[in-house]
Amino acid sequence: MTLVELLVVLGIIGLLVGISVPGLAGYTKSLRLKTTTRQVTGLISLARSTAISSHGDHAVVIDQVQRELRVVTVSSGDALDQRVRLPSSVTVEIVVGGQPSQETQFVFRPAGSLISRTVSLVLADRDQQQTITVIGATGAVSVQ
16 A cells, blocks of 8 residues: 555545534533433432332422532431432523422422422523423323
């Protein structure tokens, strides 16, 4: 193989890499949002099941300053070890009754239902978003 052939092959490889990098950046952003959504859904399910099994109220608390969600025992204020740290590009907003809310937590009763109405968490990463909905009467969790 001559030097010219080698340079042509390297040029083609460089061109292919240059074309594929923007696509990979979009893929990683989408993956980051989906992963965070799965983690938050798991934490919400943990809060509900812990409230049921311990026969006590448990809250999912959103801490915007620390950029994390955690489960707290309402009676003692103690936080469980499990937490979800939000990536720097992901934001979370609570929506109650279709309107953005200033609430920073929602509480599960020992029966598994919420103390409040249906709550939605909107997770956004720039132009993409996912919504986690918790039905107030049943505590059922769904992702849209």
